[in-house]
Amino acid sequence: MNRIRPLDHLILILGTLFMVMPVVVAIMTSTHTAVEIHTGGLQILPGNDGYDTYQTVLTRQGGFTGQVTGARMVMNSLILGLGFAIGKIVLSMAAAYALVYFRFRFATLMFWVIFTTLLLPLEVRIMPSYQVMSQLGLLNSYTGLILPLLASATGTFYFRQFFKSIPDELLEAARIDGAGPVKFFIDVILPLSKTMMAAIFIIMFVYGWNQYLWPMLMTTDERFFTLMRGIKQILQVWVGSQIPDYNEAFALAVLALLPPVLVVVVFQRWFIKGLTESDK
Amino acid sequence: MTNAAQTSPGPIRRWIARATVRPEPAKRVQFDRPLLPWLFLAPQLAVIFVFFYWPSAQAISSSFYIEDPFGFGATFVGFDNYTDALGSAEYRHIASFTAIFTVLVTAFSLGLGLLLAVKADQVIRARSTYRTAMISVYAIAPPVAGLIGMMLFDQHIGPFVKLAAWFGWEMKVGLNYFDTAFAMILVSVWKQVPYNFIFILSGLQGIPQSVREAALIDCKNGARRFFTAILPLLAPTAFFLLIINITYALFDTFAVIDVMVKDKAANNPITLVYKVYVDGFRGNDIGGSSAQSVILMLVVLVLTLVQFRWLERRVHYG
Amino acid sequence: MAAITITNVSKTYPGAAAPSISDINLTIQDGEFIVLVGPSGCGKSTLLRMVAGLEEITVGEVKIGDRVVNNVDPADRDIAMVFQNYALYPHMSVRENMAYGLKNRKTPKAEIEARVAEAARMLELGPYLDRKPRALSGGQRQRVAMGRAVVRQPAAFLFDEPLSNLDAKLRVSMRGEIRRLQKRLATTSLYVTHDQLEAMTLADRLVVLNAGRIEQVGAPLEIYHRPATTFVASFIGAPAMNLLDAEVDGSRLRIGSHVIDARRNMAGQGAITLGIRAEDLHPSATGLPFKVDFVEELGAQRLVHGLIDGQALVLILDPHLPLQDELRLSVNSDKLHLFDILSGRRLEHPQTAANGIPVPA
Numbered sequence: 001m002n003r004i005r006p007l008d009h010l011i012l013i014l015g016t017l018f019m020v021m022p023v024v025v026a027i028m029t030s031t032h033t034a035v036e037i038h039t040g041g042l043q044i045l046p047g048n049d050g051y052d053t054y055q056t057v058l059t060r061q062g063g064f065t066g067q068v069t070g071a072r073m074v075m076n077s078l079i080l081g082l083g084f085a086i087g088k089i090v091l092s093m094a095a096a097y098a099l100v101y102f103r104f105r106f107a108t109l110m111f112w113v114i115f116t117t118l119l120l121p122l123e124v125r126i127m128p129s130y131q132v133m134s135q136l137g138l139l140n141s142y143t144g145l146i147l148p149l150l151a152s153a154t155g156t157f158y159f160r161q162f163f164k165s166i167p168d169e170l171l172e173a174a175r176i177d178g179a180g181p182v183k184f185f186i187d188v189i190l191p192l193s194k195t196m197m198a199a200i201f202i203i204m205f206v207y208g209w210n211q212y213l214w215p216m217l218m219t220t221d222e223r224f225f226t227l228m229r230g231i232k233q234i235l236q237v238w239v240g241s242q243i244p245d246y247n248e249a250f251a252l253a254v255l256a257l258l259p260p261v262l263v264v265v266v267f268q269r270w271f272i273k274g275l276t277e278s279d280k
Numbered sequence: 281m282t283n284a285a286q287t288s289p290g291p292i293r294r295w296i297a298r299a300t301v302r303p304e305p306a307k308r309v310q311f312d313r314p315l316l317p318w319l320f321l322a323p324q325l326a327v328i329f330v331f332f333y334w335p336s337a338q339a340i341s342s343s344f345y346i347e348d349p350f351g352f353g354a355t356f357v358g359f360d361n362y363t364d365a366l367g368s369a370e371y372r373h374i375a376s377f378t379a380i381f382t383v384l385v386t387a388f389s390l391g392l393g394l395l396l397a398v399k400a401d402q403v404i405r406a407r408s409t410y411r412t413a414m415i416s417v418y419a420i421a422p423p424v425a426g427l428i429g430m431m432l433f434d435q436h437i438g439p440f441v442k443l444a445a446w447f448g449w450e451m452k453v454g455l456n457y458f459d460t461a462f463a464m465i466l467v468s469v470w471k472q473v474p475y476n477f478i479f480i481l482s483g484l485q486g487i488p489q490s491v492r493e494a495a496l497i498d499c500k501n502g503a504r505r506f507f508t509a510i511l512p513l514l515a516p517t518a519f520f521l522l523i524i525n526i527t528y529a530l531f532d533t534f535a536v537i538d539v540m541v542k543d544k545a546a547n548n549p550i551t552l553v554y555k556v557y558v559d560g561f562r563g564n565d566i567g568g569s570s571a572q573s574v575i576l577m578l579v580v581l582v583l584t585l586v587q588f589r590w591l592e593r594r595v596h597y598g
Numbered sequence: 599m600a601a602i603t604i605t606n607v608s609k610t611y612p613g614a615a616a617p618s619i620s621d622i623n624l625t626i627q628d629g630e631f632i633v634l635v636g637p638s639g640c641g642k643s644t645l646l647r648m649v650a651g652l653e654e655i656t657v658g659e660v661k662i663g664d665r666v667v668n669n670v671d672p673a674d675r676d677i678a679m680v681f682q683n684y685a686l687y688p689h690m691s692v693r694e695n696m697a698y699g700l701k702n703r704k705t706p707k708a709e710i711e712a713r714v715a716e717a718a719r720m721l722e723l724g725p726y727l728d729r730k731p732r733a734l735s736g737g738q739r740q741r742v743a744m745g746r747a748v749v750r751q752p753a754a755f756l757f758d759e760p761l762s763n764l765d766a767k768l769r770v771s772m773r774g775e776i777r778r779l780q781k782r783l784a785t786t787s788l789y790v791t792h793d794q795l796e797a798m799t800l801a802d803r804l805v806v807l808n809a810g811r812i813e814q815v816g817a818p819l820e821i822y823h824r825p826a827t828t829f830v831a832s833f834i835g836a837p838a839m840n841l842l843d844a845e846v847d848g849s850r851l852r853i854g855s856h857v858i859d860a861r862r863n864m865a866g867q868g869a870i871t872l873g874i875r876a877e878d879l880h881p882s883a884t885g886l887p888f889k890v891d892f893v894e895e896l897g898a899q900r901l902v903h904g905l906i907d908g909q910a911l912v913l914i915l916d917p918h919l920p921l922q923d924e925l926r927l928s929v930n931s932d933k934l935h936l937f938d939i940l941s942g943r944r945l946e947h948p949q950t951a952a953n954g955i956p957v958p959a
Contacts, residue, residue, distance in 0.1 A: 008399045009406070015396045016413045019473065022428045023417065029431075041437045091324045098320035103310040110321060117332045119584050123531040123553050124576040127560040127569050128338035129331060136330075151331035156324065160306070168308045169685035172652050173746075177699030178673035181311045187698070191689040210421035212535035217561065228423045228535070235427070235542055246437065253427045260419040265412055272415075276482040309652050 023257070030054075030250035037246040049247065057251045068222040070230070074255060077209050077226040081259075083146040084208030085201045092155030092200075093193070097185060099156075100163040101171065117153045122214060130217050140221040149214060155200055158274070162196045163189070199274020202267050206260040227256040336577070343570035354567070361571035371555070371572075378551040381465060382529040388469045390518075390525055393476025398506070400477070401484040411481065418474035422532060426539030429467035433459075454542065461549040464540055468533045475528075476521055483517035484510070523587045527580070552576060600663030600676075600753040600786060602626040602649060607658030609644055617656070618644050619810045626754075629784040631777075635797035636807035637833070642790045643758055645807070649788060650756050651675050662753055673702070678747035682759040684739045686731040686746075692718075693727040696746045710749075717745040720779070737768045744779070755780070757789040761796065773799055794834050798822070806830050824935075828942035831873045831935060837901060839935070840879075840911045844872035851934070854907030856886050860931045870945065873935030876901070879913040885928035888913075893921065
């Protein structure tokens with residue numbers, strides 16, 4: 001079984017190259033000047049202008065109002081990613097706990113009320129969601145950026161599956177040991193869920209950070225622009241320019257892709273566990 | 281509608297029946313408190329009502345109205361928005377492109393993911409390196425993927441354009457309908473392969489060693505062994521991925537499309553979701569956009585019902 | 599410490615047609631070790647869980663001591679439970695696992711420490727107090743689960759198949775440990791198992807359950823020697839009691855074409871079920887012809903399987919004796935067990951049934 005298989009490796013290496021090369025090219029090209037790129041095409045070796053380019057992208061006051069820098073966009077993306085991940089964990093853990101560990105009237109109805117949200121992605125209700133947000137006066141705010149994304153039961157679903165996999169006897173032992181629902185949650189469920197929370201945190205952070213459509217609609221005020229919004233912006237500016245700022249676009253793209261990629265690679269084990277074990 | 285529901289004890293009826301019947305309690309023993317579960321549920325319910333049910337209801341209600349673009353009231357028009365949408369040649373054109381797009385993206389990203397995962401499962405050496413490479417691409421945001429794709433297909437610097445020119449294909453992504461569609465599909469597939477790879481690989485590694493060994497004894501031919509003994513065990517994963525991939529192609533490719541057509545939707549390929557956005561936010565046609573939203577909701581509903589009922593029974597659960 | 603009284607208890611799960619437990623009456627004396635034994639699905643665990651407060655009681659009453667506990671929270675019933683899968687809190691150390699219940703009861707710190715130390719000494723868990731359950735072997739985990747029960751000093755211990763997850767050898771030694779512990783603490787205990795050997799060796803009194811009903815209650819030997827039903831006869835004892843179709847004819851028993859003289863008049867008339875323990879059959883010059891089918895060697899004894907008149911039978915023989923293909927078997931007449939062929943109930947010999955005064959033959 002443990003033979004070396006040259007053909008298998010060849011296919012894998014080609015496949016991996018196909019997957020990874022665009023990212024490598026993006027990173028490398030971002031360290032060259034716009035002129036170099038314009039004349040020499042995309043680069044696969046590092047250039048000498050990386051520092052200047054990233055400094056420009058991070059600190060230059062860009063946009064129409066001059067109120068947004070790359071650093072600001074990084075911060076906004078971070079707020080969105082973290083806020084979304086934390087909000088998701090708090091909301092969905094509490095709801096899943098109620099659904100799994102309590103007997104109460106309308107429990108089944110609540111189950112369906114919550115899990116129906118899995119059926120319809122935000123994309124099919126963007127227009128009315130936008131209207132609701134504007135009625136609530138939440139346009140151009142972090143709250144408005146994060147809350148609507150929380151209106152889906154993915155996290156609840158994960159935690160519910162996880163709670164169901166915890167042996168029943170643990171609750172029974174805890175009840176005999178005199179633990180009430182709140183005590184059981186704090187003393188047993190929370191510590192047991194650490195890995196699960198970490199996994200969901202990673203998945204949700206990446207999801208939040210990578211959001212595009214909703215932040216694009218929600219934020220007309222440039223102070224709330226995320227990196228994804230900035231990417232749209234930089235492409236719009238190009239129209240009609242002689243030599244587009246390829247380097248800056250790539251730098252922005254690298255800024256936007258590095259944090260989620262790093263998080264996911266570093267915490268690979270948790271990430272895969274969280275991702276694959278919860279679909280059952 | 282009621283009539284249909286009465287005459288056919290079809291999947292919808294059974295689904296509704298399942299929805300209303302009390303399921304097995306999640307635990308043998310549960311807490312019996314009147315108020316506490318509601319406290320735990322409250323935050324999630326509040327968010328869901330305000331940001332899911334309210335907008336969804338609004339989408340349905342405004343799909344029956346034509347709204348004055350300047351916000352001076354709305355006129356009830358019944359199903360006009362629906363018939364307008366479904367009757368228009370443009371809508372049907374976009375719908376058929378969406379269908380083709382979805383089929384191609386799903387087929388290629390599942391196929392490539394399967395191929396690479398099967399190979400990665402067979403090799404021991406460097407397996408985790410391949411997986412790490414795949415995962416890093418998974419974490420990239422669709423708009424970033426779109427941006428990188430744009431660069432690869434750029435008129436001046438794009439290597440793909442040069443490669444195509446070498447074969448005499450003058451590629452004009454963003455201008456030529458077919459070329460843009462080609463680039464869009466390629467980028468969308470690229471972005472989705474890792475997801476399929478991760479799931480299929482973990483599904484493969486979940487197959488017990490004893491089953492593999494039994495298959496090894498029973499079947500000498502490697503390819504035959506894979507298709508008769510291993511692949512059927514992957515059916516639940518594959519089925520789950522099929523639905524996820526369709527949903528991805530329908531909705532999550534929005535950012536890729538938006539970046540690649542750069543707001544010039546006119547003569548570029550777009551999908552139905554993108555049209556909802558264009559009509560609603562660019563054209564200010566709230567009624568029409570809502571009607572299209574509702575149509576998409578129905579598509580997703582049907583997909584989910586299919587997921588629950590029809591295909592599930594054809595899958596071997598080991 | 600307290601007695602447990604179970605009165606007219608029934609349990610019907612919501613949506614189920616038939617009750618899982620019907621009309622159970624049982625009194626457990628203070629300090630007594632009672633074992634509930636029966637096949638899976640007989641309701642033994644349900645009964646135990648009703649005493650624990652983990653299942654609702656549909657009908658009837660459970661008293662611990664003088665208190666009716668039907669509506670008392672499990673935590674307030676003054677019981678401790680040991681689970682089959684141990685149910686240790688995986689994130690807590692052995693010490694914390696044992697202390698958790700006491701902490702929740704606001705027991706003073708010093709006392710918690712003293713009790714945990716005492717339990718650890720008793721169960722030889724001293725070196726493991728700061729380990730997590732995952733770093734322990736199955737037997738050690740089970741001891742921690744018992745320690746968790748012991749430190750509580752409850753009125754009763756409830757054991758739900760506590761040894762089922764252990765391997766055979768460990769099970770035997772843990773069995774002894776549980777028995778010793780219970781004798782020493784003299785705490786009322788209710789113990790559920792499907793293993794009849796475990797039941798026999800542990801119990802002061804056995805309760806044999808079948809399909810939600812009590813078949814028989816009694817001391818292990820009493821049940822072994824006088825099974826009340828064919829179910830008990832076949833469930834208690836290994837190898838299981840031989841049950842044959844036979845016919846009563848005055849003082850004689852007919853098995854197919856063969857006859858045993860019971861040397862006395864017997865209860866019942868006509869077709870009955872005849873029970874004979876494997877060790878009560880002996881080879882003899884005359885007697886029932888027995889055709890050997892196959893043999894199981896156990897070392898100290900030899901189980902011989904075969905047929906009497908087409909009916910399967912097993913007997914225990916001395917392994918030193920040479921084996922033959924055909925044997926003739928005899929049985930002491932007072933080792934014969936007679937059961938009603940329909941109800942499976944034991945038919946008492948007339949001379950002992952009424953008042954226990956033997957009637958001269």
